[in-house]
Amino acid sequence: MFNEYKESEDKEHAKEELLSICDQYHISHFSFLGYFLNNSLAEKPSDFEKYANLVFEYFLNEQSLISKEELLESINICVAHLPDLIIDYPNGKQYACRLID
Numbered sequence: 001m002f003n004e005y006k007e008s009e010d011k012e013h014a015k016e017e018l019l020s021i022c023d024q025y026h027i028s029h030f031s032f033l034g035y036f037l038n039n040s041l042a043e044k045p046s047d048f049e050k051y052a053n054l055v056f057e058y059f060l061n062e063q064s065l066i067s068k069e070e071l072l073e074s075i076n077i078c079v080a081h082l083p084d085l086i087i088d089y090p091n092g093k094q095y096a097c098r099l100i101d
Helices: 002-008 011-025 029-040 045-062 068-080 082-088 091-100
Strands: none
Touching: 002 011, 002 029, 002 045, 011 029, 011 045, 029 045, 029 068, 045 068, 045 091, 068 082, 068 091, 082 091
């Protein structure tokens, strides 16, 4: 889903993939999105923005796939692995701060 969205920027397809993956593997939407956001911390700034906007604007605001409380849990999952990520991806710290803001 991550790479497909990067190439196509098809929000509806990303939504279908999210729902399918979560259903197939019995994963909550917020857990999956936490790892999705975590992966985005390793991307270049423009790609990070695409992924963050997909989650915040589309999945949260437009589609209501998660609640604001669940979004906070997604961010918790995302930043749980931040110390390891910062070593290889220095922008990860900036991105994580932006997510928290």
